Amino acid sequence: MTAHYPILQVVIPLLAAPVCLFLRIPRLVGLFAFLVSGAAFFISCMLLQQVIADGPISYHIGGWPPPWGIEYRIDTLNAYLLVLVSAMSTVVLIAAQTSIAKEVREDRQTFFYTAYLLCLTGLLGILSTADVFNVFVFLEISALSSYTLIAMGSDRRALTASYQYLIMGTIGATFIIIGVGLMYVMTGTLNMYDLAQRLPEVYHTKTVHCAFGFLIVGVCLKLALFPLHLWLPNAYAYAPSIATTFLAATSTKVAVYLLIRYIFSIFGITFVTTSLPIEEIFLILGLTGIFAASISAIYRLNIKRLFAYSSVAQIGYMILGLAIGTQLGLTATLLHLFNHALMKAAIFLAIGAVVYRIGSAQLIHFAGLGRKMPWTMAALVAGGLSLIGVPLTVGFVSKWYLVVALLDKGWWPVAVLVLISSLLAVVYVWRIIEWIYFTQPRIIIDNVKEAPLSQLIPIWLLVLANIYFGVDTRLTVGVSKLAAQSLFGVNL
Amino acid sequence: MTAIAITRMGDLFAVVMLSGIYSLLSAALFLVLDAPDVAFTEASVGAGISTLLFLATLKLVPRYDKKSRYKPGLALGVVVATGALLIYGTLDMPHFGKVDAPVHEHVAPRYLNDSLEEIGVPNFVTSVLASYRGFDTLGEVVVVFTAGIGVMSLLRISRQAKKDAKAKTPPDMQQQVILRVVAKIMIPLILIFALYVQFHGDYSPGGGFQAGVIFAAGIILYTMLFGLSTAQKVFKHKVLEILTAFGVFLYAGVGFVCLFMGGNFLDYDVLRHDPVHGQHLGILLIELGVGITVASVMILIFFKFTWRTVKHKYNQ
Amino acid sequence: MNVLGLYNYWIVVILMLIGFYIVIAHENLVKKLVGLAIFQTSVFFLYISIGKITGATAPIFDEKWQLYSNPLPHVLILTAIVVGIATTALGLSLVVRIQEAYGSIEENDIQIQDTQDQLECQLEAYGIQESLTTFDQDIDE
Numbered sequence: 001m002t003a004h005y006p007i008l009q010v011v012i013p014l015l016a017a018p019v020c021l022f023l024r025i026p027r028l029v030g031l032f033a034f035l036v037s038g039a040a041f042f043i044s045c046m047l048l049q050q051v052i053a054d055g056p057i058s059y060h061i062g063g064w065p066p067p068w069g070i071e072y073r074i075d076t077l078n079a080y081l082l083v084l085v086s087a088m089s090t091v092v093l094i095a096a097q098t099s100i101a102k103e104v105r106e107d108r109q110t111f112f113y114t115a116y117l118l119c120l121t122g123l124l125g126i127l128s129t130a131d132v133f134n135v136f137v138f139l140e141i142s143a144l145s146s147y148t149l150i151a152m153g154s155d156r157r158a159l160t161a162s163y164q165y166l167i168m169g170t171i172g173a174t175f176i177i178i179g180v181g182l183m184y185v186m187t188g189t190l191n192m193y194d195l196a197q198r199l200p201e202v203y204h205t206k207t208v209h210c211a212f213g214f215l216i217v218g219v220c221l222k223l224a225l226f227p228l229h230l231w232l233p234n235a236y237a238y239a240p241s242i243a244t245t246f247l248a249a250t251s252t253k254v255a256v257y258l259l260i261r262y263i264f265s266i267f268g269i270t271f272v273t274t275s276l277p278i279e280e281i282f283l284i285l286g287l288t289g290i291f292a293a294s295i296s297a298i299y300r301l302n303i304k305r306l307f308a309y310s311s312v313a314q315i316g317y318m319i320l321g322l323a324i325g326t327q328l329g330l331t332a333t334l335l336h337l338f339n340h341a342l343m344k345a346a347i348f349l350a351i352g353a354v355v356y357r358i359g360s361a362q363l364i365h366f367a368g369l370g371r372k373m374p375w376t377m378a379a380l381v382a383g384g385l386s387l388i389g390v391p392l393t394v395g396f397v398s399k400w401y402l403v404v405a406l407l408d409k410g411w412w413p414v415a416v417l418v419l420i421s422s423l424l425a426v427v428y429v430w431r432i433i434e435w436i437y438f439t440q441p442r443i444i445i446d447n448v449k450e451a452p453l454s455q456l457i458p459i460w461l462l463v464l465a466n467i468y469f470g471v472d473t474r475l476t477v478g479v480s481k482l483a484a485q486s487l488f489g490v491n492l
Numbered sequence: 493m494t495a496i497a498i499t500r501m502g503d504l505f506a507v508v509m510l511s512g513i514y515s516l517l518s519a520a521l522f523l524v525l526d527a528p529d530v531a532f533t534e535a536s537v538g539a540g541i542s543t544l545l546f547l548a549t550l551k552l553v554p555r556y557d558k559k560s561r562y563k564p565g566l567a568l569g570v571v572v573a574t575g576a577l578l579i580y581g582t583l584d585m586p587h588f589g590k591v592d593a594p595v596h597e598h599v600a601p602r603y604l605n606d607s608l609e610e611i612g613v614p615n616f617v618t619s620v621l622a623s624y625r626g627f628d629t630l631g632e633v634v635v636v637f638t639a640g641i642g643v644m645s646l647l648r649i650s651r652q653a654k655k656d657a658k659a660k661t662p663p664d665m666q667q668q669v670i671l672r673v674v675a676k677i678m679i680p681l682i683l684i685f686a687l688y689v690q691f692h693g694d695y696s697p698g699g700g701f702q703a704g705v706i707f708a709a710g711i712i713l714y715t716m717l718f719g720l721s722t723a724q725k726v727f728k729h730k731v732l733e734i735l736t737a738f739g740v741f742l743y744a745g746v747g748f749v750c751l752f753m754g755g756n757f758l759d760y761d762v763l764r765h766d767p768v769h770g771q772h773l774g775i776l777l778i779e780l781g782v783g784i785t786v787a788s789v790m791i792l793i794f795f796k797f798t799w800r801t802v803k804h805k806y807n808q
Numbered sequence: 809m810n811v812l813g814l815y816n817y818w819i820v821v822i823l824m825l826i827g828f829y830i831v832i833a834h835e836n837l838v839k840k841l842v843g844l845a846i847f848q849t850s851v852f853f854l855y856i857s858i859g860k861i862t863g864a865t866a867p868i869f870d871e872k873w874q875l876y877s878n879p880l881p882h883v884l885i886l887t888a889i890v891v892g893i894a895t896t897a898l899g900l901s902l903v904v905r906i907q908e909a910y911g912s913i914e915e916n917d918i919q920i921q922d923t924q925d926q927l928e929c930q931l932e933a934y935g936i937q938e939s940l941t942t943f944d945q946d947i948d949e
Binding site: 507508511514515518521522525526527529530533534537538541542545546548549550552553554567568570571572574575578579603604616617620621625628629631632635636638639642643646647701786793796797800 | 818821822824825828829832833838839841842845846849852853856857859860876877879880881882883884885886887889890891892893894895896897898900901902903904905907908912
């Protein structure tokens with residue numbers, strides 16, 4: 001069985017989704033989803049271990065060798081992300097039972113879990129495959145299920161958010177398909193590693209440049225790089241809290257992964273930096289995104305939207321890391337992928353707990369909750385501190401590596417800008433702290449109790465992870481460094 | 493041509509009809525370009541199901557779009573920029589129809605030359621779809637399933653609506669005697685054709701998707717003429733939902749069996765004593781899975797949309 | 809660089825642009841979906857025309873023919889068509905629900921209503937102590 005882990009990683013959640021339809025009772029389905037996600041997590045850990053020990057794993061689906069068949073290829077980079085996605089999925093599901101019971105209509109709850117598992121399948125599939133068209137198929141699986149998840153929010157604005165995401169997401173996917181088609185025209189293959197070998201002969205052609213352009217734009221739509229981020233704030237704000245948490249912690253990260261794959265494993269870093277002014281574009285867009293989004297976050301009255309904008313800003317940091325174009329920069333980005341997932345998951349779960357108790361995500365309504373829901377609020381604050389980059393949290397580790405990478409490249413003005421942007425984060429986090437602890441309650445919250453244990457446990461698991469990985473960075477930094485090294489080594 | 497007309501029209505019904513025509517034209521074009529499988533699918537899916545769904549939606553939304561004073565400037569700018577980039581990109585592409593283009597030299601030759609030996613199925617498209625790239629097709633079935641889940645969750649039918657609408661066949665339909673009689677003859681033929689396409693897909697254009705869609709079309713025709721509740725007596729809700737899942741199971745299940753029998757996932761070679769027979773069996777089963785899920789999802793989606801129209805009628 | 813050999817690609821590009829334009833410029837939600845479909849279909853043309861070989865036939869084995877057009881693009885497009893219809897179906901379901909919730913499927917109208925919603929939310933929030941806010945309007949049934 002171990003030899004088949006790569007495919008089982010994806011096929012188990014894939015099969016589990018339809019099973020949900022048979023088990024009608026939401027509680028049962030929720031439990032089942034949790035077990036499946038846990039199984040996926042277990043497999044991903046096994047895979048990571050194997051890859052670190054023995055090097056990349058290649059699995060030929062259908063027994064057909066690539067490029068005639070579809071290959072699953074696990075190396076340090078995607079093993080790392082597989083662990084992240086499946087871990088996030090499992091932790092979030094612990095809180096799901098109670099949260100969903102409140103936020104999603106009863107007759108839809110089974111579908112929620114089904115769509116959730118399908119989304120997980122899609123994401124894991126994108127990560128594991130080495131075939132560019134296969135990426136598209138699983139991208140659409142995760143996309144369609146995301147639209148479904150978002151649309152289950154209780155506010156009617158969830159519907160428009162989902163529709164907007166559908167339009168933008170499909171445009172992005174179509175761009176990716178155009179890019180794939182153009183690459184195919186020039187090389188005749190769809191396998192990533194085969195492409196890497198055959199593309200250099202045709203590097204100089206306009207078609208390949210064009211292909212690259214389309215792929216990048218398509219992927220940037222999915223990862224919400226400024227200014228293509230328009231779908232994200234609404235989607236995160238109006239989706240059910242569990243959906244927001246899951247999506248915030250995973251889907252944009254997977255899109256960043258795809259970007260990294262395109263740049264490093266397929267096109268090769270030399271081509272990328274010489275053909276288009278990618279470094280400059282990413283630098284400008286990344287920085288603009290960071291500032292525009294952080295400033296936007298300060299003014300938000302809906303706390304979910306606030307943190308949605310914060311996510312856009314954080315993605316800006318990741319793109320900045322890529323813009324640097326060095327191994328250090330890539331390490332910083334990979335590190336931040338992991339850390340940001342931890343931070344945002346904790347924050348959104350905490351918000352979810354509040355929504356569970358008081359039914360609203362308006363900042364005003366959070367007033368005075370510091371006393372009523374101490375543990376939840378403390379978690380929220382911890383997450384916020386992590387976002388700012390306070391030492392002892394994972395946020396600090398990411399920022400540190402990013403700044404080091406910037407200085408190493410000689411871009412010290414940018415490093416200064418990064419530090420300034422952290423101050424912006426201080427502003428919006430402080431606002432929240434003010435409302436939670438130092439303001440009189442605006443609504444009657446006497447009956448508000450602390451969040452249920454089933455939600456507190458995952459929240460605090462994540463917070464502790466935030467702190468633990470902020471102090472003991474061997475695992476995260478180690479793996480990121482390994483992955484970055486191998487990506488730089490692979491390129492031509 | 494048709495596409496530009498669509499841009500200009502305000503009457504959504506016309507837009508939908510035009511898009512149906514556009515699909516049919518595309519299908520014809522695909523045929524000319526040597527792609528009968530694709531033509532088949534585009535015709536049934538694009539011109540058929542898609543138009544149906546749009547029409548069903550139109551029953552529920554206003555028919556005319558508002559002439560709004562949108563500023564086309566930015567949109568035009570973006571579009572033109574994209575177009576310019578694309579045209580720039582095509583300048584280096586191999587010319588249309590050339591036989592020595594990279595795509596024909598690299599991966600494809602094996603499919604064309606060796607697949608008869610390795611798989612033994614004359615329709616090369618089927619052998620690539622169902623075997624060499626069978627995993628993509630599994631993904632595709634999951635996409636169909638996901639869409640089904642989405643529509644099921646979005647367009648839930650409450651028990652109340654079901655009670656309100658003991659849908660009698662709409663009166664005007666009852667008068668269409670000719671239609672009903674002809675339909676009674678045609679529908680079984682359509683269903684049989686669907687089965688033919690399903691199982692003969694190895695030898696001629698066809699296969700699971702097309703078959704599923706045609707089957708669904710037959711049932712939908714029946715529903716339109718004889719009423720929703722009659723159709724639902726045969727195709728109960730729960731049954732349909734389970735069938736959508738069943739197709740996926742079948743497909744993935746075959747993959748798992750391959751695992752247990754010693755091969756890789758979806759490696760049909762190991763299913764039987766000799767690889768070619770194994771391939772045949774594998775392909776047969778997975779195409780069946782595809783057909784079942786596609787048919788049931790399509791029918792289910794149509795039912796959901798129709799129930800919504802009925803519900804609207806009774807709430808007004 | 810024989811330009812005429814590329815005419816097929818250019819037709820594709822024009823179609824793509826029209827579809828793309830409809831999606832971003834128009835406000836009616838249904839029309840946007842139609843535009844999306846046109847956009848996607850044009851991409852299919854791109855792939856299929858890549859696979860065609862002049863003088864060849866469809867990729868189904870037949871003793872009389874030697875040269876076949878490339879089957880790989882066909883496979884990819886079959887998948888893409890199905891993905892397209894799945895997206896359209898989901899999109900249309902959303903449109904139906906939006907119509908029910910907002911009474912309109914024009915983006916302008918919806919945006920106006922959304923902004924109103926948001927303002928109401930904030931007014932209520934800033935207003936006098938109320939009892940616990942319940943969820944915003946439940947949308948159907």
